[in-house]
Amino acid sequence: MNPVPAALGLSATDITGVLEAASLAPSLHNSQPWRFRILPDQIELHADLARSLPATDPEQRELRLSGGAALLNLRLALQAKEVRPLVTLLPNGYRAGVDGSGALAVVRYGGHARQSPELTGLVQAVRTRRTNRRPFIDAPVPVSHRGQLLRAAESERGWLYALSGRDQHAAVRDLVVGAHREQLANPDFLAELAAWTGREGAHWDGVPVSAGGPQPEPQDEWVLRDFTAGRGHIRTAGKDFESEPLIVVLCSFHEGPLAELQAGQALQQVLLTATTLGLSASFLSQAIEVPHIRAKLRRALETTLEPQAILRIGFGSPVPATPRRPVADLLLPQVTPPAHSQFDRSPT
Numbered sequence: 509m510n511p512v513p514a515a516l517g518l519s520a521t522d523i524t525g526v527l528e529a530a531s532l533a534p535s536l537h538n539s540q541p542w543r544f545r546i547l548p549d550q551i552e553l554h555a556d557l558a559r560s561l562p563a564t565d566p567e568q569r570e571l572r573l574s575g576g577a578a579l580l581n582l583r584l585a586l587q588a589k590e591v592r593p594l595v596t597l598l599p600n601g602y603r604a605g606v607d608g609s610g611a612l613a614v615v616r617y618g619g620h621a622r623q624s625p626e627l628t629g630l631v632q633a634v635r636t637r638r639t640n641r642r643p644f645i646d647a648p649v650p651v652s653h654r655g656q657l658l659r660a661a662e663s664e665r666g667w668l669y670a671l672s673g674r675d676q677h678a679a680v681r682d683l684v685v686g687a688h689r690e691q692l693a694n695p696d697f698l699a700e701l702a703a704w705t706g707r708e709g710a711h712w713d714g715v716p717v718s719a720g721g722p723q724p725e726p727q728d729e730w731v732l733r734d735f736t737a738g739r740g741h742i743r744t745a746g747k748d749f750e751s752e753p754l755i756v757v758l759c760s761f762h763e764g765p766l767a768e769l770q771a772g773q774a775l776q777q778v779l780l781t782a783t784t785l786g787l788s789a790s791f792l793s794q795a796i797e798v799p800h801i802r803a804k805l806r807r808a809l810e811t812t813l814e815p816q817a818i819l820r821i822g823f824g825s826p827v828p829a830t831p832r833r834p835v836a837d838l839l840l841p842q843v844t845p846p847a848h849s850q851f852d853r854s855p856t
């Protein structure tokens with residue numbers, strides 16, 4: 509018997525597919541820190557706090573970004589099934605969303621969803637999007653593609669800031685290097701990295717060696733994390749990254765859990781749009797994770813916005829997928845929680 513119940517007028521099989529799509533979202537170290545409660549008239553997204561990474565993400569900001577990314581996938585999957593999702597963020601208030609006693613989001617039936625080629629493209633991209641840590645082809649991202657990425661962020665109330673000029677690139681690169689070094693000096697951070705990445709054998713979560721990308725080398729301009737546990741997939745000496753990657757900073761207009769859930773949706777909309785354009789992306793989260801360097805990053809960008817994710821974007825070659833937990837593992841018991849809503853939102 510399918511352990512997933514029917515909901516929102518969709519069958520158990522459809523809801524299973526919707527949850528599978530949600531769980532294909534990116535998450536810090538592929539921790540997949542989400543759970544779902546399925547009730548006849550609503551799907552709740554909850555944080556799985558047992559999967560938080562306290563040394564890397566002490567405020568659980570990236571956990572909520574990941575939750576937002578899963579929510580965007582869930583919305584798209586419902587729309588593909590002709591259900592217009594009506595989303596309420598933090599339905600039981602800010603504190604309940606943060607301490608895990610309430611949902612991050614509740615999704616209800618909001619009417620019939622129209623189909624469009626754009627929706628179909630994004631839904632397909634949910635399955636093909638991957639974090640690509642390998643060197644990209646040395647070809648610039650066309651201006652029209654940049655415009656589409658910017659609009660993708662805006663459509664989900666985010667802002668995509670593209671670095672420009674040699675000085676700004678150098679300033680942000682130095683911040684990433686500085687943050688990277690600080691994190692490598694923290695034994696708790698290293699323990700999390702070792703526990704979750706460089707994995708071999710059968711796992712449902714974490715980053716396998718096959719997807720970890722190359723082992724970092726001194727000549728790399730942008731320091732990617734070493735996800736290889738010393739067993740880099742590409743270890744050829746002298747491998748070179750592209751000379752002019754597009755480096756963008758996804759920002760929110762506010763700070764706090766609500767803004768982070770929105771930023772996660774904007775992040776995923778950018779990543780999926782990039783995928784539909786044939787582009788790949790990897791993350792440079794170090795400079796945002798270390799608080800005092802994050803403050804310097806805002807100054808380097810000359811912005812009052814809140815930086816939430818730094819991405820390197822370009823044309824990459826195919827990379828292997830990372831694993832996901834089975835849907836049955838993602839389900840919370842079906843008890844009806846008290847609900848009252850603020851921040852109601854349905855897609856336009």
Ligand SMILES: Cc1cc2nc3c(=O)[nH]c(=O)nc-3n(C[C@H](O)[C@H](O)[C@H](O)COP(=O)(O)O)c2cc1C
Nearest residue numbers: 534535536537538570573638639715791792793830
């Ligand atoms: C908020 C957030 C921060 C991330 N930071 C990094 C990072 O700094 N370096 C990196 O290589 N990958 C980073 N990732 C990518 C995850 O490792 C990746 O999403 C996960 O392993 C699942 O793989 P997939 O994206 O290919 O599905 C981040 C992902 C999220 C959502």
